[in-house]
Amino acid sequence: MKILYINAMGPYEAWPQAGVFVSERVAALRKNGVDVTACSYYQINSPAVQRVVTRNGGPDLGTPIAQQAGVTYGIRKIPNGFFSAAMQRFRPNFWEKRIARQVRRDMEESKADLIHLHWIWPMGLGVMRYCRETGVPYVLTCHGGDIYSDMKDMRKRPYILKMLEGAAAVEFVSKALLESAKELGYSGKNAAVVYNGIRTSVFYPARQEHPGKTVVGFAGVMILRKGIDYLPEIFRRIQELIPGEIHFYMIGSGVLREEIEKKMAGLPVDFLGTIPSEKLAERFNEMDILLLPSRQEGYGCVIKEAQACGAVPIGRDVDGIREAVDGFGSLIAYTGDDDAFISAFAEETAAYVSGEKPIDRAAMEAQAARCSWEERQKDSIAIYQRILGKAD
Template sequence: MKVFFITNMNVDNNKGGLFNATYERMKMHNKKLRQVIITNCNVGHSTLVRLIGKFIFSKKINKNPDIKKCEYNGIDIHNLNLKLDVFSYFKRHFLKQSLEDQIVKKYVARFDNYLKSSDAIHAHWGWPNGYVAYKLSNKYSIPYYITFHGSDINYLKEKSKKKMITVMENANKCFFVSEELYANALKIGYTGYNKAITYNGVDLDMFRINDHCKDSGKKVVGYVGSLEEKKGADYLVDIYRGIDKKKHSVEFVIVGDGSLSQCLEEEFKKKATDVNVKFTGGINPDEVPITMNQLDVLVVPSRNEGFGMVVLEANSCGVPVVGSNVGGLPEAIEYTKNIINMDNDFTHNMANRVVEILEGDSLTQEQYRERVKRKFSWDHITDFEIETYKSLPND
């Protein structure tokens, strides 16, 4: 079976949760299927458009990439390389040709031979990738599937909802990474008749318990993720201060980059000078398991989260996670005491729960890991997806 994947796997950008979740799926599919074609739906801009954006609108605009094919950890990725120039914007605003339709045309021009020989199309990310899959499916008369990861449903623009619902209803299967995300899809008008839940998984060989990374003489609380408001990174100052007041000599780590990086460092200097906190910036994926194993507790204070793969990564290393009661996080965390409601006492309650764990958790490292092993294996998840491809007729 040959599957054509449409992804957002730009290897030059910061590789966050979406990239890693997609990569792990691609790695397993690459082993199990006869052939996979993995494409990165990347869009850039011409030099003139970037200059206009910089000097007229004071806006930084992405440069158009020109590498057609690259390799990442053993898998080949074909870049779409759609360049938006002045004529592209003319077509959008005067000829009413949408950006997504320009992407579709580029896919046909760039990957026609691959698509003609494919048995299925699978898009990761709803908009525009799911729409592109829908249009290509119609052109090449092959089934299509979509995996929704979170913000592609939760932050879908109003003007795109009607088209998105059409795309979802016509898909052979819509995969959602959590029950909560599926519930949110129902709220925008999706019927759910063709849905399936395929949680994100974790590489259990990569993320495992390694007590040699820990310093037994200290306690470490950490955050690993994008430093953005939707991830609740702005709560970290109050959470860490709350822990420090009750549990002295705790070390704090913040791993990641984002728009709040500088602001957070300034806030800690201003409001929490006594808190022993270290900012590492972004780290390579290979370093994440080492960092996880240095922690005693991970905090995930997100305002919105499709699922929360960082929870599984931490639990696989035997590290408990305290997180907010939003999106798919409760499904990922599972343990009720570690799920904190986002009310006026949110940061206070999160800090208290972390302290309770530091003073003696009721669950062992092995129990945290065993739960992940039982429910969130990439091998099991991709087997289910492949069986779904094979079971549905090519209409």
């Protein structure tokens, strides 16, 4: 069984952890004996286009990098100049032939039996075209923004629906994400839910106890969708409610980091940026509470990592977080009242810290430990076997 595995999510010099869960899947598949050729496909903006993107508040992710989480990728660059950018506004499938040519080259070199693409827009255009022309089966994995954002774009939706319906299988990282795709017109006939996993060799209990001190944190991309605009006030109210020493961690990077740093001035908070998994596990083993006020979440993999280290998650009651919390932690409903939402996060944090709300940390850690990448990727392997078995 040979798989051409296409990562359309990174990584980049400026964001080395981008799409790391794709690399973890590749590593897990290889450990399970699957022959995987890994390539990263990038849309590379010309300097002029990038200046426009940056001026409009978009990110400059910098140069693609080939290595992540022990996986080495073949880097594939699809150039995007002003003409290409303009044409996409009128022809959303403008990239189709160009991407398909690159897919053909990679298939000829890899001799793969099947293509698996992560993040469907726009690279799925070329994958679909190549597979339609050759009869090679393809699998898609949807992670969140490709459904919540790209598929909601009425210009892109017809093409995305064709990609989804034409795939041999479509993986979703949560049940909630699958339901969102169905609400936008997808039939679900070829769907499967394959959750992200955790590196159990890295994320495990090694608690750093700190009597009289409370540690609360956030880990994720610092963008509006993650709800980080709520955190400055949540942190202040936690500080008011909990006696003794308190410390906050903000882990990750993103376009709102500078703004949030200014709003948290005066708080005992460390902004750690994007850190390696081993360092992240150390911070989770320090934390008492992990806060995730996300407006949307495909699947809160960081929740399982934190639980495995003994940190209790408190998250907004959205489906991707609800699935990950899975009974160990708290869910805060948003009713339209920002002040009540913020207070609920602070009060729930105080209840755990005081012991008013107990939690069985050993049971939480044990449940998270069963979510290894190797175990989770057995579901993908079963999908491949079913597809290739039918082909035979």
